[in-house]
Structure formats: structure tokens, C-alpha cells
Amino acid sequence: MLRLNLTQSRFKYAWTRISISTLNKRSFHETVVSANHTNIALKDKRNIGIIAHIDAGKTTTTERLLYYTNNKTSIGNVDDGNTTTDYLKEEKARGITIQSACISIFLKNKLINVIDTPGHIDFTYEVIKALKILDSAVLILDSKMGVETQTLKVFQQAKNLPKICYINKMDTLGHNFNKCIKDIMVKLETKPLILTYPIFSLDTIGLDKSQEEDLDNEYILTEENKNDLSLNDKFVGTLDVLNKCATIYKPDDPNYLKVYHYDNLNSVLKEKLKLGRESFIEALTSLDSDLLDFILESEIEDYLLDEKLTTSILNKFIKQLTIDKSIIPVICGSSFQNIGIQSLIQGVLEYLPSPIDAHGYPELEFQKKKIAIEFDTKKNSLSVLGSNEISIGQVFKIIKYPMLGNLIFFRVYSGKFKSNSKVFNSTQYNMLLNDNSTTRKNNDLKSVGDGYQIKQLYLMQGNIPIKTSELNVGDIGCISERPLIEQLQISSSSNFEELKSGNINSLSTGDTIVTTASPSGFRKFEKILPNEKKQNTGSKIFLNELSTLKFTPLSTISHPYKVSVQLLNPNKFQELIAALLEIIKFDPSINFQYDELMGQIILEGLGELQLEIVVKRLLDSNVGEDAGYGLNDCLTIGDINVSYMETLKPGSESPTWHQLKVPENNFNASLDNIINYCSFEFKFKKLCDNSMEDKVMQLDELKNDDFTLFRILGDEDDNYLVIPSVIIEKWSAMCQITTDQFISCVKSSCLSICSQGGLFKKLPLRSMLFILNSENFEIKDDIKDLSSLSKIIRMNFEECLQINFKSSNFEVQEPYINGLIKTEETYVTTVTHDLSSKRLANIEYIGADFALNDSSSNDKIIEKKSEIENYNKTLYIPKFNVGDPNTTIDLFHQNNIGDGVTQSEKEIYKFIKFKAPLRKMTGYMTTLRKLTQGKCSFDLEVYGYDKMNENDANKLEQ
Numbered sequence: 001m002l003r004l005n006l007t008q009s010r011f012k013y014a015w016t017r018i019s020i021s022t023l024n025k026r027s028f029h030e031t032v033v034s035a036n037h038t039n040i041a042l043k044d045k046r047n048i049g050i051i052a053h054i055d056a057g058k059t060t061t062t063e064r065l066l067y068y069t070n071n072k073t074s075i076g077n078v079d080d081g082n083t084t085t086d087y088l089k090e091e092k093a094r095g096i097t098i099q100s101a102c103i104s105i106f107l108k109n110k111l112i113n114v115i116d117t118p119g120h121i122d123f124t125y126e127v128i129k130a131l132k133i134l135d136s137a138v139l140i141l142d143s144k145m146g147v148e149t150q151t152l153k154v155f156q157q158a159k160n161l162p163k164i165c166y167i168n169k170m171d172t173l174g175h176n177f178n179k180c181i182k183d184i185m186v187k188l189e190t191k192p193l194i195l196t197y198p199i200f201s202l203d204t205i206g207l208d209k210s211q212e213e214d215l216d217n218e219y220i221l222t223e224e225n226k227n228d229l230s231l232n233d234k235f236v237g238t239l240d241v242l243n244k245c246a247t248i249y250k251p252d253d254p255n256y257l258k259v260y261h262y263d264n265l266n267s268v269l270k271e272k273l274k275l276g277r278e279s280f281i282e283a284l285t286s287l288d289s290d291l292l293d294f295i296l297e298s299e300i301e302d303y304l305l306d307e308k309l310t311t312s313i314l315n316k317f318i319k320q321l322t323i324d325k326s327i328i329p330v331i332c333g334s335s336f337q338n339i340g341i342q343s344l345i346q347g348v349l350e351y352l353p354s355p356i357d358a359h360g361y362p363e364l365e366f367q368k369k370k371i372a373i374e375f376d377t378k379k380n381s382l383s384v385l386g387s388n389e390i391s392i393g394q395v396f397k398i399i400k401y402p403m404l405g406n407l408i409f410f411r412v413y414s415g416k417f418k419s420n421s422k423v424f425n426s427t428q429y430n431m432l433l434n435d436n437s438t439t440r441k442n443n444d445l446k447s448v449g450d451g452y453q454i455k456q457l458y459l460m461q462g463n464i465p466i467k468t469s470e471l472n473v474g475d476i477g478c479i480s481e482r483p484l485i486e487q488l489q490i491s492s493s494s495n496f497e498e499l500k501s502g503n504i505n506s507l508s509t510g511d512t513i514v515t516t517a518s519p520s521g522f523r524k525f526e527k528i529l530p531n532e533k534k535q536n537t538g539s540k541i542f543l544n545e546l547s548t549l550k551f552t553p554l555s556t557i558s559h560p561y562k563v564s565v566q567l568l569n570p571n572k573f574q575e576l577i578a579a580l581l582e583i584i585k586f587d588p589s590i591n592f593q594y595d596e597l598m599g600q601i602i603l604e605g606l607g608e609l610q611l612e613i614v615v616k617r618l619l620d621s622n623v624g625e626d627a628g629y630g631l632n633d634c635l636t637i638g639d640i641n642v643s644y645m646e647t648l649k650p651g652s653e654s655p656t657w658h659q660l661k662v663p664e665n666n667f668n669a670s671l672d673n674i675i676n677y678c679s680f681e682f683k684f685k686k687l688c689d690n691s692m693e694d695k696v697m698q699l700d701e702l703k704n705d706d707f708t709l710f711r712i713l714g715d716e717d718d719n720y721l722v723i724p725s726v727i728i729e730k731w732s733a734m735c736q737i738t739t740d741q742f743i744s745c746v747k748s749s750c751l752s753i754c755s756q757g758g759l760f761k762k763l764p765l766r767s768m769l770f771i772l773n774s775e776n777f778e779i780k781d782d783i784k785d786l787s788s789l790s791k792i793i794r795m796n797f798e799e800c801l802q803i804n805f806k807s808s809n810f811e812v813q814e815p816y817i818n819g820l821i822k823t824e825e826t827y828v829t830t831v832t833h834d835l836s837s838k839r840l841a842n843i844e845y846i847g848a849d850f851a852l853n854d855s856s857s858n859d860k861i862i863e864k865k866s867e868i869e870n871y872n873k874t875l876y877i878p879k880f881n882v883g884d885p886n887t888t889i890d891l892f893h894q895n896n897i898g899d900g901v902t903q904s905e906k907e908i909y910k911f912i913k914f915k916a917p918l919r920k921m922t923g924y925m926t927t928l929r930k931l932t933q934g935k936c937s938f939d940l941e942v943y944g945y946d947k948m949n950e951n952d953a954n955k956l957e958q
């Protein structure tokens, strides 16, 4: 009984520190369900992502965030398969996050929307999608591993967002707080501001003397148990230099927490707190002269005891520096043992930006101009075009949710969205406007123009959707929609193209949705459009313009893996296509193509695991959140393979300009006229093969007032098209189509040539440049019919390829990876021998620390290093449990033990960095484990395409 009371009082005490003291679990939970979230002020909302390398503890931490904010009454664990965010069957079985999960955490009058992202590289697109709509992130490090390869990647992806770093797993054997701090500085090139230091049992002797009630904490060392070695290195709490206190936890009791203020600390902790606090203030003053001025003016000499240096003053500076991305506040803990989470919640609320403070909103485009979203101080709201009549949101995720169909998640950037209202899908409308390939265009435009009906809006509380009548600026919520598979099944079509275009009036990831506060709907926008655009606006023209009001879409990606799917029962065609379309809706990083001749579908994806899961979903007939499509009896699935491509050999280009021609008698008379009266020339070229920088330079040179450059496919490394501006203008005017329509016509012709493939192995083309020439361009008459232009251009492109090139001008290219292996020195020779002889790998580095040997070393890096090294001198980094606490980390020299890595550990472990063809690395982890007796870690990242060796290329089938 006594213990229960103590626990409760401690729990409340903890929350006093973060000013949410009055809550108690049950009453709060009830408040949440009935909470009117619309009353939460914008300044009290946070939209954060949890990002990290795989297994760093994102889901475990998210689970504790829910528990310690009283949004959940028990704690789930990844290993028990009962967490809120990893609820898919595959996630539970594999213990990894596959899809990002979005939850809303309510804290009385505050709201934190959290997205728990996957760490596995195959699901990187999930991270990209989430980061696009978030204001900030919590970066988690595994205290033993520090910054890992995927940490670097997600850090880069979140480079525009302010971040807090949470060093997790401080309870594990081999934990290394100092290495993490060093990695933040060296590998992330960021300045850490340490808010909490770890406390181990050894530091706690004598701590309990003045606190009778703490005798029940068996993890604190006392005179009696101080010789118990098993306790010495136990992680028991955190030393908070901002609040000048130590917080002691009990690993096996999630509700135990005791705060000791400076006066009640033992001499060891007092000394550490003093040094930590001094270095913390010095680090802050070195970055903010206003704080320095304040300290000088207020004559503050004792950083620890002078009461003028209050937490709220310091918080103001920390918040600004965090938002400016000048620092990254660091908090440590162990989520699994429930240590440190309260400080993390406090950090999120204090330092991470609300939508008002957040910098770097995704830009909106309106009539080709970029528009920033502004904050209207009077109305306490964000708005665009100087009017908060416009509500704008962006869809970033779609999931299956049993009973409700699909849930479409979106973020509200401006205004508010209401249940039972219509919204305008400006992205979809814009795409349709520029798509000439469909005969249903006008019907589709009308359908999208009529608006998308939102029936019910929801907020996610944990993984439970809570009905809400409206979603306001800053909110993340969702709309329910009937599953696509049901929508398509009622259509009787069995035509692939018709099925693929699906239900046009449904929402997809990346779509911008727009509406107005006005009851008469989005057509009212007319009133707030700039004056010159108002003239003559029939609603159609008006919608055309409105459709240009959209967020920049998500970038496309290349797909290094593919798998073939053969349908055995033609009656199931419609079902298969509907299933695939729905899968793509949930994960737009998957793509599929239908080879009508072979009756085969080729599924493409980012990784083996990703495709494995998709295939399982197609075959399985389980129910629930990851319900399968039950196609087991009618599909044959091929092996998962890497995708090969073809390109022209370096330096190749068509020797002459090719004149656009019309084949005799193949097209109608009016089209003949077009070609007789106006023409252009074109040629193909291999895009330079040197570094990415050279490539960008080459492309930049082509971009000027006279020429416009277009990307045809995928990422920066794909195909490009250059069209002289004069051709764009004249052809579109002549054909009475928009310039966008003309461009999309030429682009789609290029695209079709690229997918048709090269002359060597008929593999899709990459790294090609299509150049149109305007020198001999002429127009002699005013001609209107252009319906077959796309066909003509395609035929001519094809002819140009055939005439100008032979199969020997092409080479096969394949995806390559950057690999990083960490293993004991004893195994290095065996591993590198296997890599070079069997996997065609090029070993780039063998040594003690991969990031320190980065080949790039220009002035900027040196300058940055010296800036960070200077900053490092202000940091207090204790040598945990090894005596003298007063030291800084020797950042750029390896033979030091100040970073917490012992000399012997450095000698044992080596990193091997290499490049290799992806196809040679399938199933490599199993081999590596055998070669190293399991003493290894391995990371890989697909970096792009490169030439396949000729022997292997010749052996490929056409």
C-alpha cells in the first residue's frame, strides 16, 4: 500500500517538472476521448517524426511516449508484438517497422502528432513521405552503435527540420554516450548541446542518505551493497544540467521516478553537474551573443547557483538555436527500461517548433510561382495568398484500416477541413490537364472538378481513429474511403489501361487538397484569385488555374529490384490489377508494368524485403490491417532480381540531326500538312558519365532562356529532354494546346522510347539526352489538328535510333551498392577475399573508422571541422567510470580513449567499405555471418547504376 502511494506521488512529481502536473491516468484518458481538440492553439501543436537507423528503438520509444503522456494505460514491447505502431502481422513477425505509423498524443491542452518511421532501407520512401509534412524530428541513436549508415541517410533526408537527439539503449552492454556525442559532431557535422548525462549506479553511493523513502530502490549503491559488482554499471538515471537535478529511475518499475535537486546530490554528481552545467552555458554563449550579453549585464558568475539564469530564459535560447538548426539538443535514456522519456517529452514541447515557428514549409506553386505560407498573427492562423479563406492540405499516407476501408492521412497547412464537405484535388486535376493519352479526359476532368467528397474525418489516438467534425491548421488526421479494390471491382472493365487509371476521383499520396471556408465550395476561390486572372473565368478555366495551386510533388525514385508475376487464370485479371493498384496506393515506391504480349506483370521496388512482403500480400488470404488478396491459386511468382538497364556507350551521340518526317499514307491529310509546313530536328546523346557534379553542370549549361530542360524519368540519373523554347511556344500556339500539353506529348514519346529499350538487349534506356533543334524549324500555316503528334514523334525517335546506332553502341548497366561491413580484424582477409573474388567488389577502405577516412577534404570541410573542434572544447564529456571527469573528446585522432572506445576495441574491430554490383549481394548477410562466425554488421545502400562487365552482359538473354 505504502509503495503504491509512493509511486503515485512520484509520478505526479515527475510531471510537475514538465508542468503537466494535474493529470492522473484514468481521468486524463477520459478527457482525451471527449477532448475538443479544436481548442488547441496552434502554438501548442507539434508534428514530429521519429527517425533512426534500424533497431535503434523508435517503436519502443514511441510506445513510451504514449504511456508517459497517459495516452495508453500499458506499455507494449516490440519483442512481445504488442506495440501500438507496429501492428501489422509482418511487423510483429519480423520485429521491424514496415510502414510509418501516425499517432496523435494529447497532453491536456497540447497535441503532439508523432510519426514512427521505419529504419530499414527498403522502406526509405515511407520516411521521405513522412518528413515532407513534418515540422521537426527526434533522431534516435543506439548508444552502443552511435551514428550508423542509415542514421546518416535519415539525417540527410531530414536536413531541413530542427531535431532533438535521443541517445537510447544506455542500459545495454557496450553503451557509449561519448562515442555518440563524437559521432554527432564528426559524422553529422552538428553541434550537440547536452541536456542530460547518464547516471550509473557507481555514481549514486551516498545519494540516498538524506532521502529515507528511497531505500526501496535496489539499484542505488549504498554502503551495504557497494561491493555488488553486478550493480556498478547499471544505468539508473539522468543528470539534468538545465533543471540542475538528477532523476533516478528503477528499471523494472515504469512508474518509479525520483528527482534530487542539486543540494541533495552526492559529491560525485554535484561535481559532474557543475562541470556539465558550465560547459552547457559556455556552449550556448559561444553560439548566441545575446545570452552572453545577458550574462555579462546581469553579472552572473556562478552558472550553477545564480538564480537569475532561469530555465525559462535558457529555454528561449535553446529553442531558437534548435529551430535555426545551429544545435541539436541531446537527451539520453533507455526506452526499454523506461528511463529518460519524460525529459524527451519536455524537450519536444520546449524546443521543437510548432507550425508557427517551423521554418522551411514545403513551397506551394501557383501559376508557376512559388508561394510561401505565411502566419497571420491577427487570426493566429497560417494562410496562403494573403487570405485564410483558403484551406490547404497534403495527403502523405494511405493505409488499410479494417471496418473503415482505407484511411487517407493528410496534414492541414492552412485553414480547416470539415466532415461532410467537398475538397478539390488540385494535383490530380493538374495531371489530367496535361495528360493527352486518355480518351476519357473530359469526363475525368469534370469528375475531379466536381470535387472529392469527404464523409468523415478522424484523428488517430494511438492506432484508433476518433471521429472529428473538423481538422484545423497544423493538424494531422485522416479521411476514410472505400477500399480501392471494391471501387474497381464494381467496374466491369477488363482493359488494363482503363483499370490502371482506376477511380479518378480518389486521393493518392502527395495530392494537394484545397477548399474554402465558404459554404458554396471551392468555386468561390475565384473571388480571391489575383485580379488579372479573374477576367473571363468560366469555372473550367478557373479550375485549370486553381489546379496549379499545389505542393511540389514527391520526388520519383528508381527501382533496382523487380519480380515477375504470371497470372494463371485470366478471369482473375481484374482482381490482380485492382490488388496491385491498391498496393501502390499504400506504398507509392512500388511500381508495376504489364507486358501484354507475355501476359506478365513486372513488379518493381526498392528492395528485396519490400517486394517479398508485397508478393506475400498478393498471395495470402489473411484478414485485418494487412489483409492479403488471396491470389495464391492463380499466380506464379518469379525470383526477385535486380533491374538491368541499357545506355549508349560514353561519348556517343547521333552523328547527324534527324529531320522529323511523316510516314506516307499513314496519317490523315491535315497531319501531313503540319509536317510539311513546320518541322524540327533532333538527336540522341549519352549524358556524361562522370561525377554527379559534372552531370549537373552539363545539364545546367543546357538550361537557359533559349532552352528548357526536362527530366523524363525518375531521379537525377535518368533521361533528359532539351527543347528550345521557341519550339514549345510555336508548336503549342499552332496546335492550340497549352505549352504543358505540348511538352507532355514530347516527354511521353521519349518515355516510350526509353521503356522500349536499347538495341543491345532491349533493356530500358537510362542516362540519355534527347535534344530538339530549332535551326531549321519553320511554320508556314495555321494548322489545328495535332492528335497524332505523339505517335509521329515516337516513330521518328525510333527511326533515329535505328539509323544512327548499332547494338555495339550500347552497354548494359546494373545497380551498384555502397557496402559497409564491421567485423573483427581476424576475419578481414577472408571477407575481403570473398568480396573481391566472388562479388566483383571494389574495396575502398579498410580501417578503424569509416567516416574519418572520407576521401573528400576541401576547404569547407576543414573549416567545418575546425569550427566543430573549437565547439568541442567547450563540451564537458565525462569519462564514465574511468576517473578524471574533466576532458573533451579528441575528435579527429584515433588513438585516444577519451571517446569512450577503448584502445583494444579499436584494434579488434575494422570497417570494410566497398562498392559492388547489387546482384552479387543477394543473401550476402548469411554468407557474411558464416565467414565471421556471426561477429559482423553489414549495411548497404544502392547508390545508382554503373556498367555491367562485358562477359556477364553478353550472357544476358534478350
Ligand SMILES: Nc1nc2c(ncn2[C@@H]2O[C@H](COP(=O)(O)OP(=O)(O)OP(=O)(O)O)[C@@H](O)[C@H]2O)c(=O)[nH]1
Pocket: 052, 053, 054, 055, 056, 057, 058, 059, 060, 061, 077, 078, 079, 095, 096, 097, 098, 117, 118, 119, 120, 168, 169, 170, 171, 172, 333, 334, 335, 336, 337
Ligand atoms: N536494452 C534495450 N533494448 C532496447 C531499447 N530500446 C529498444 N530496445 C530493443 O531494440 C529492438 C528494436 O527496437 P524497436 O523499437 O523495434 O526499434 P526500431 O528503431 O523501431 O526498429 P525499426 O522500426 O525496425 O527500424 C527491440 O528488441 C527492443 O526491445 C533500450 O532502451 N534498451
